[in-house]
Amino acid sequence: MSDLIVDPQQYVITKEPYYEEVNSETSLYDAAYRVRMPMMLKGPTGCGKSRFVEYMAWKLQKPLITVACNEDMTASDLVGRFLLDKDGTKWQDGPLTTAARIGAICYLDEVVEARQDTTVVIHPLTDHRRTLPLDKKGELVEAHPDFQLVISYNPGYQSLMKDLKQSTKQRFGGLDFDYPEEDLEVSIVSKEAGIDKETASKLVQIAHRARNLKGHGLDEGISTRLLVYAAQLISSGVNADVACSMTMVTPLTDDPDMRDTLNAAVQTFFG
Numbered sequence: 001m002s003d004l005i006v007d008p009q010q011y012v013i014t015k016e017p018y019y020e021e022v023n024s025e026t027s028l029y030d031a032a033y034r035v036r037m038p039m040m041l042k043g044p045t046g047c048g049k050s051r052f053v054e055y056m057a058w059k060l061q062k063p064l065i066t067v068a069c070n071e072d073m074t075a076s077d078l079v080g081r082f083l084l085d086k087d088g089t090k091w092q093d094g095p096l097t098t099a100a101r102i103g104a105i106c107y108l109d110e111v112v113e114a115r116q117d118t119t120v121v122i123h124p125l126t127d128h129r130r131t132l133p134l135d136k137k138g139e140l141v142e143a144h145p146d147f148q149l150v151i152s153y154n155p156g157y158q159s160l161m162k163d164l165k166q167s168t169k170q171r172f173g174g175l176d177f178d179y180p181e182e183d184l185e186v187s188i189v190s191k192e193a194g195i196d197k198e199t200a201s202k203l204v205q206i207a208h209r210a211r212n213l214k215g216h217g218l219d220e221g222i223s224t225r226l227l228v229y230a231a232q233l234i235s236s237g238v239n240a241d242v243a244c245s246m247t248m249v250t251p252l253t254d255d256p257d258m259r260d261t262l263n264a265a266v267q268t269f270f271g
């Protein structure tokens, strides 16, 4: 019954991820990491949270283990389980356990999606105990000194039913993320997709119009991610208005009136 040996190096990011600082978040995160404070990154979809974690993991040269959370996820998916093989049963660590053992930054993406009985497994890891009990295996894992837990959280989606408990929330320091201000977003879109700033600027201006429609027919505004998609299509030769429809209208809404409104904004800049 031997545990799999994991090489932490396989989780270390070797190439610097492109990340533009928006609001002193790198130094604030640095300070939080120094005391191994669990961190909660809040912000709308596609605004740079995951990219930021990759950048910080690279900057700190720590392994990064990312887990995409969903409502079917069980505590065993995080912590581990016994597997049957030809020699009998074998314990397999889940990603959270691996991260705690090797001293990785463990990024639980969209943690609100997970059920509450799943999220409570992070409690002993996120207070002074810094331990993870593997109940089924009868082992208490002491987190490696470098281990840190980071979760992301999209404040828009939660209903009261789907929110973290206060006892979970209050184990984290928080950083707010949002779409970058205009000039910075233009730089990001232009750099990520290799297009000129003039075109990137038009895309950002369309996004600003659409973001004003949030809560007035749109659940979310156009994310930086979608702007990068649009720019990538334009850069590979797709007509700008078609590229914008594909990335900034069709994915966002099925409502015909809202689509007309968004397409009209596109036509204003690329008609």
Ligand SMILES: Nc1ncnc2c1ncn2[C@@H]1O[C@H](COP(=O)(O)OP(=O)(O)OP(=O)(O)O)[C@@H](O)[C@H]1O
Binding pocket: 018, 019, 020, 021, 022, 043, 044, 045, 046, 047, 048, 049, 050, 051, 052, 109, 152, 154, 180, 188, 192, 224, 225, 228
């Ligand atoms: N500050 C930034 N610097 C560089 N790129 C950025 C920045 N912000 C956003 N981006 C771009 O936006 C894209 C989406 O960002 P990311 O995947 O980090 O979003 P997210 O906040 O994690 O979204 P989700 O909540 O949907 O997971 C990135 O792939 C990158 O191209």
Ligand SMILES: [Mg+2]
Binding pocket: 049, 050, 051, 109, 152
């Ligand atoms: Mg993400």
